[in-house]
Amino acid sequence: MNEFIVIELADNQQIKVEKGTALIEVARKIATSLGKKAIAGNFNGLPVSINDLLMESGKLEIISIDSNEGLSAIRQTAARVFIHAIQRVFGDANLGVGNQTENGFYYDFHSNYRISKENFNVIEEEMKKIISEDIPIVAKLLSRQEAIQLFESYNQSYKVELINEYKQDMVSVYRQGQFVDIFEGPHLPSTGWLKAYKLLEVSGVYWKGEDTNDVLQRVYGIAFRNNKELNEHLKRIEEAKKRDHRNLGKQLELFMFSNEAPGMPFYLPKGQIIRQALEDYSREVQRKSGYNEVRTPSMMNQKLWEESGHWNHYHENMYFSEVDKTNFALKPMNCPGHMLIFKDKLYSYRDLPVRIAEFGQVHRHEFSGALNGLLRVRTFCQDDAHIFIREDQMVEEIRNVFRLVDEVYQTFGFSYKVELSTRPEKSLGNDAFWNDSEAALIQVLDSLGIDYVLNEGDGAFYGPKIDFHIEDALHRSHQCATIQLDYQMPEKFNLSYINENNEKVRPVVIHRAIFGSIDRFLGILIEHYAGAFPTWLAPTQVKILPVARAHEEYANALKELLLSHNIRVEIDYRNEKLGYRIREAQLEKLPYVLVVGNQEVNENIVNVRKYGEKTSVIVNVEDFISKVCDEIKFKQL
CATH class of the missing domain: 3.30.930.10 (Bira Bifunctional Protein; Domain 2)
Known part of the structure; x- marks a missing residue:
């Protein structure tokens, strides 16, 4: 006679299934769509894979690939598919640690081969092969000694070092084919579930972050549920490069750094x-x-910082000096x-x-x-x-x-x-x-x-x-x-x-x-703002471009009028073509550029080009000043 168990779901719904039913079958029983998206679960507080058999009644949380936990599993798995590919391509990788990041993953490893971005295409092709093989991913608990023996057999000294530091007696080992790793947490059922990934950067790091340890290579990548999400993120990366404040700060002449004061900005x-x-x-x-x-004061007695508690919790991040045989610290x-x-x-x-x-x-x-x-x-x-x-x-x-x-x-x-x-x-x-x-x-x-x-x-x-x-x-x-x-x-x-x-x-x-x-x-x-500050913040709020020398007197009078209303204004007197000067002003991302020629002089008007707009408009001078003053006063965006 069949024996049944009762499974309580996250919404307190209960279903009855035969003892020994796999988690994936429970997911399909709840909903066909969930069965297609289920990747793992938590049963009575413990992680389980979709193929694990449920042998007792209990509380079950099914993890869908559409959930935050599902995205975490994608990125954790991507890290291990990457390092599996490294082992296949270069053979001698000694594995450090890998983990997910906000949008992807990283993995640290030692290899006699120095990885560069030029190798990424080869590595990604090998990742693609591993994914196409749809290798099942299995987690298994081993005793500490069993885990040490396993990783010693693979010549993975960093993993052995980590296991020796574990406080718990059991170690969760992750296996996909011949590749093994230490890993706790949800993962994809097999490598074939991984759809969208890309390697981005490589850098050097110290093992465990300590400068007395070995230098390892760290490769960063990104991973998403599908190519649409991946491509959207790649577009954001490109946009972020255009907006990089370090490049814009130099282009717009906002700040600089010097080797004479590392990490300390000079404001232009x-x-x-x-x-x-x-x-x-x-x-x-x-x-x-x-x-x-x-x-x-910027510098105060060390005793003050001891009294406040900052000394015990923060002194490694402080700068010190001695004055009159007394220790002081910069605050x-x-x-x-x-x-x-x-x-x-x-x-x-x-x-x-x-x-x-x-x-x-x-x-x-x-x-x-x-x-x-x-x-x-x-x-x-x-x-x-x-x-x-x-x-x-x-x-x-x-x-x-x-x-x-x-x-x-x-x-x-x-x-x-x-x-x-x-x-x-x-x-x-x-x-x-x-x-x-x-x-x-x-x-x-x-x-x-x-x-x-x-x-x-x-x-x-x-x-x-x-x-x-x-x-x-x-x-x-x-x-x-x-x-x-x-x-x-x-x-x-x-x-x-x-x-x-x-x-x-x-x-x-x-x-x-x-x-x-x-x-x-x-x-x-x-x-x-991509360097295009709202008017109230912009260093130069208005730039005036006289068409020719004959219009400079009007430009000067206009500048004085704007200054009298506390508007920050400059005039471009350069003997360059007007189109060139307009393009240069656009690169400065100025809120307003005013072109003044014969018509503007004769009619006391200005030709206004607002940043980001393709066409200019003719405006009465008083109306323009009123508009700019309102933007500044009310801090309009």
Whole structure:
């Protein structure tokens, strides 16, 4: 007599199947379409393949290739099809580690053959053969000793080293034909499921990221569900190259770098105009929201950083100097200086909240290989603020910061997603403080109806945080704004205010940044706008092109009139053909180019060409000035 088991699905639906039914048959029983898309599953919390037999009742989650887990499986499998191809083509590959990335995968390996992009076509052809063979992919649990013996037989010393470091007794081994790897997590049922992939880059990395270890080769690739998604991503890559802020920064003369100060940007006049405009805007919205701006020293006593807790958690990223036999450090952040400012004055409970803001230049050591234009530097300006509050003000003040962040990001045209990060493994303070802090942030997010992602264990060492991830024109995500709740620093610096009972009480501190790093935010903006800034941010807002020398007097008068309305304007006096000068102005991505000739002089008008538009229009001078002034005043995009 047949024995049946009960399978509970993710939607709490239950189905009865014969004991020993394969997962794939369960998927087909639920829906024919699901049977075609199912690639793996989780049964009673454990990963299972589509061919595994279900021998007991339990809860089943079926993973479809259309799901996020399915896309992860595609990319994990692509990494292993790639390294399988490397072994077939070059034979001697000693495998390091491979994993998925945001849009694809990478794999680290050692080979006596130096791989270059010229080899990618050969490797991709071998990947294609492996896929056409439709090799079944099987995961199996081995004991630690069995796994060590297996990888020793394949001369895979890096894998043996990893297994020896494992804490668990069992090792999950992934096999496709003669190829074996260590791997946990969903994978495709066979290599034939892999449809769309491409190799992109090759670089060198240290084994385990330590510079005393072997140098391995790392190859990056991308992988998607189908060629349509792959080609769309390749187009985005090409567009990203055109928007690269490092190239545009040079082309538009915004900033430069020098070997005399690696990782430290030099702002050229045009770049400084944009940077100043960002600061001015931030000052404007902060002033309206009750912030007072301060400035703190760039270098302070090492003891201060020990007192704040940054020494134990951050000293490897700090720069130090000795003055009068005393150790000092360049500040990596502004927090301790603001604590000292608050401590210098006696506050009543009626004075709180106290909002202190600073455009503080900070220094943090980054490895040279990690530096990336303005996006990753060694010195940058933080639009930092610290808000000292009573506990009963916590929720409302965080709500106020939320509104401020939303206003600023809307001004630049950014949408954003929110992430809540909780207590990390290395942290300060007791459980009660952390529980209260995390509960307060959750209360704010829930009260505002904000959808958020929970990022467990990624909070600051002194408190939980809310991070904002903005999305640029190419749908890339950038973490910028942050709201961090802190009970620890007020304790460490012995901060207090006088409550209504004339008692000393600890304030709570909210750490807050909106741009995060002004330098990084500018790099993001350059790429977001492709260098074509909205009028209020553009270094040169209007360029005037006199057709001939006879029109220069009118051009000069027009320039003075625009300057009187605080419009940034230049005149191109060069003795070049008009068409050439128009094309040059277009390359500068200027918001407006004005051509002035006989008609414009005689009728007091301007011929206006707006960036991105193919035709020009004739406009009255006063009307043009009014339009530009409105774009600047209202920060129109």
